[in-house]
Amino acid sequence: MRSLVRILSTTKELWPSYLGIVLSSVLMSVTSLVTPFLIGRATDEVVALAGGRGGTTRTIVLIALALLAAELLNTVLTNVGGYLGDTMTARLRQILSTRYFEKLLGLPQRYFDNELSGTIIGRLSRSIAEVTNFLKSFSNNFFTMLITTVAVLVISAFYAWPLAVLLAVMFPAYMWLTARTSSNWQRLEGEKNEQVDIANGRFSEVIGQIRVVKSFVRERAELAAFDQRYGRTIALTRQQARHWHGMDTARRAVLNVAFLGIYLVIFLQTAHGVFTVGVMVLLIQLMNMARQPVMMMSFIIDSGQRAIAGSVSYFEVMDETVEERATVGSVATAVDAGPEGPQAPARTIDDHVIAFHEVDFAYEPGRPVLRDVTFHADAGERIALVGESGGGKSTLVNLLLGLYPPDAGRVTLQGQETASLPLDVLRRRVGVVFQDPSLFSGTIRENIAYGRPDATDEEVREAARRANADRFIERFPEGYEALIGERGVKLSGGQKQRVAVARAMLKDAPVLVLDEATSSLDTKSERLVQEGLEELMTARTTLIIAHRLSTISSVDRIVTLRDGRVDEIGTPEQLATSGGIYAELLTLQASNTLADRARLKAFGIDAGGADTGDPDGADLDSGGVHGQGDGADLARRS
Numbered sequence: 001m002r003s004l005v006r007i008l009s010t011t012k013e014l015w016p017s018y019l020g021i022v023l024s025s026v027l028m029s030v031t032s033l034v035t036p037f038l039i040g041r042a043t044d045e046v047v048a049l050a051g052g053r054g055g056t057t058r059t060i061v062l063i064a065l066a067l068l069a070a071e072l073l074n075t076v077l078t079n080v081g082g083y084l085g086d087t088m089t090a091r092l093r094q095i096l097s098t099r100y101f102e103k104l105l106g107l108p109q110r111y112f113d114n115e116l117s118g119t120i121i122g123r124l125s126r127s128i129a130e131v132t133n134f135l136k137s138f139s140n141n142f143f144t145m146l147i148t149t150v151a152v153l154v155i156s157a158f159y160a161w162p163l164a165v166l167l168a169v170m171f172p173a174y175m176w177l178t179a180r181t182s183s184n185w186q187r188l189e190g191e192k193n194e195q196v197d198i199a200n201g202r203f204s205e206v207i208g209q210i211r212v213v214k215s216f217v218r219e220r221a222e223l224a225a226f227d228q229r230y231g232r233t234i235a236l237t238r239q240q241a242r243h244w245h246g247m248d249t250a251r252r253a254v255l256n257v258a259f260l261g262i263y264l265v266i267f268l269q270t271a272h273g274v275f276t277v278g279v280m281v282l283l284i285q286l287m288n289m290a291r292q293p294v295m296m297m298s299f300i301i302d303s304g305q306r307a308i309a310g311s312v313s314y315f316e317v318m319d320e321t322v323e324e325r326a327t328v329g330s331v332a333t334a335v336d337a338g339p340e341g342p343q344a345p346a347r348t349i350d351d352h353v354i355a356f357h358e359v360d361f362a363y364e365p366g367r368p369v370l371r372d373v374t375f376h377a378d379a380g381e382r383i384a385l386v387g388e389s390g391g392g393k394s395t396l397v398n399l400l401l402g403l404y405p406p407d408a409g410r411v412t413l414q415g416q417e418t419a420s421l422p423l424d425v426l427r428r429r430v431g432v433v434f435q436d437p438s439l440f441s442g443t444i445r446e447n448i449a450y451g452r453p454d455a456t457d458e459e460v461r462e463a464a465r466r467a468n469a470d471r472f473i474e475r476f477p478e479g480y481e482a483l484i485g486e487r488g489v490k491l492s493g494g495q496k497q498r499v500a501v502a503r504a505m506l507k508d509a510p511v512l513v514l515d516e517a518t519s520s521l522d523t524k525s526e527r528l529v530q531e532g533l534e535e536l537m538t539a540r541t542t543l544i545i546a547h548r549l550s551t552i553s554s555v556d557r558i559v560t561l562r563d564g565r566v567d568e569i570g571t572p573e574q575l576a577t578s579g580g581i582y583a584e585l586l587t588l589q590a591s592n593t594l595a596d597r598a599r600l601k602a603f604g605i606d607a608g609g610a611d612t613g614d615p616d617g618a619d620l621d622s623g624g625v626h627g628q629g630d631g632a633d634l635a636r637r638s
C-alpha cells in the first residue's frame, strides 16, 4: 500500500486530474442518490392518484422530468469522469514508464548481466498496467462508493434505525473478510508474476535470436519450456482462485443474511403502516444502492492487490542504485550535449592517451579476470590486444568505457583517471566498433547519426563515404532513408559493419576501440570493412581486439594476455621472436595441421583468411604499417 501512496505522492502533476475525477464522482453519486427519492415520491403520487386520494398527473410528469434531468446529469458526469480517468491513466503510464526507462538507462552494466531484457520489459508493462488500472478504478469509484455508503446509512437511520445498524455491521464484516483474502492472494500473485516474467524474458530472447533457434531446430523445446512456465501459473491460479472464491462465498453469504434482515424490516414496517409504499420503494432502492459499493469494494480491493503486487516489482527496479558516477546532468541533458559533453572536472595525471596501471578486476568475487594489468597507448598509436578466448580482452574495453569499475589499480584516458570522469564525458571520448555491429531498427541515416542526431546530411554522407558504405547505401531506392529492420536484419554482415564504422566515424572520438569482426565476412566485404576501419583509425589512438594476424602485424605494439595478466608488450617484430603468444601464433599460422588451426582459433584468430595466399585476401590490406614504435618496451611480465 505504501508503494501506491508513493506513486500518488510522486505524481503531483496529476493531482488536478485526480481532483477532477473525485469531484465528478462526488457529483455523480449525489445525482444518483436523487433518483430513489424521486421514484419514491412518484410512487406515493401514483398510489394516491390511483386510489382517488389526491395526486395529480402534472406532479407525476414533473417528477418524471426531474428524473430525466438527474439521469442526464449523471450521464454527463459519468463521461466527464471517464474522460478525466482515461487521460489521467495515459499520463500516469507515460510518467511511470519514462521514469522506469530513465532508471534503467542509469543502471550499471552489472544489473543487465543478471536480467533478461524481456523480463525487464514484461515487468514494466505488467506493473504499470496494474497500477494505472487500479488508480483509475479507485479514483472513479472510491468516492462514489464512500458517499453512497454514508448517505444510505444516514437516510436509512432517519427512517428506521435497525436498517442502519444492519448496514453498519455488514460493511465492516465484509471489509474484514475481504482484507483476510488479501495477503495470501498477493503472495500467490507474486509467484505467478515471477513465472510470467521468466517466460516472457525467454520469449523475447528467442524471438530476438530466431535464426539460431530455427537453425538448431529448438522451436518445440522453447515452446514446451514457455508453455510449462505458463502451466505453473495455472496451478497457482487454481490455488488462488479457490481461496478467493471461497472467501467471496463467505462474504456474499454475510451480505445475503444482512439483506434478509433489511428486507424483513422494510416489508414488515410497510405492512404495519409505518412506511408508505413510496417510502418502501425508496428504501428498497437505497438498500440496492448500498449493495453496489460493497460489490465494488471487492473489485477495487482485487485490482488494488494486483497493483500492490505489480508496484513491488516496479519499485524494486526504481530502488536500484544508479551508476555511482552519474553522467553530467540528467540522462536527457547527457544525450543532448555536444560531442565532448559538458566540461569534466578531472585532473590530468599522466601523459598517455590510454593507460592501465596495475589493474585487477573480477566480475564475480573470487574469480579474477584481470590481474595487475599495466600498459599504455600514446597519441595516434595502434595497440593490439592478443590472448586466448576468455582471456580478458573485452573486459579491458569494458573497464575503459567505465562499464565496470576496476577492483584495484587505475585506468586513465587522455591523462585523466576514468573513475573521476563523468560517465558521459568518458564515453564520448571513446568510439567503439563492436564485433557485433548492433544497429537499431530505423533508417540507415538514423543509425549513422546515432551518436550525433544533429549531424547534417552532408556529414552523414561523408562519414558513409569514408566508411566505404556510400555505394551500397545509394543503391537502395530510398538511399539513406532505407529501413533496415530490427538490429539491421535487412543488411548483410559487411554492410552492417560499414554502417557501424560510419557511425563511429561521425562520432569522431579521439580514442577508438575496435573489436574486429572479419571472420564472418567474405574476403571482399572484409576488405571493404577494413578500408573503412583504416580510414577511421587515422589520427586516432586505437585499441584493437585483433582477430587477424595481418592486423596484429601492422600495429605499433602488441599486448598479450595470459591468465588475466599481461604476458608481453612489444612491437610485432620484437614479439615475433620472443617465444611468447605472438610468436606462437606465427608458428601456428605457418602450420597446416588441424590441431594448430584449432589452437589459432582459440586465440580468436581468423586462420582461414589470414593465410590463404589469396591476393584479395585479408592480408592484402596490411599495407600501412604504422610507426613501429622504436621505444616500445619488450617486457615479459610473467
Ligand SMILES: Nc1ncnc2c1ncn2[C@@H]1O[C@H](COP(=O)(O)OP(=O)(O)OP(=O)(O)O)[C@@H](O)[C@H]1O
Pocket (backbone or CB within 6 Å): 113, 363, 364, 369, 387, 388, 389, 390, 391, 392, 393, 394, 395, 396, 603, 604
Ligand atoms: N558479464 C560477465 N559476468 C561474468 N563473467 C564474465 C562477464 N563477461 C565476461 N566474463 C568472463 O570474463 C572472462 C574474460 O572475458 P572477456 O570477454 O573479457 O574475454 P575475451 O578475451 O574478450 O574473449 P573473446 O576473445 O572470446 O571475446 C571470461 O572468463 C568470461 O567468462
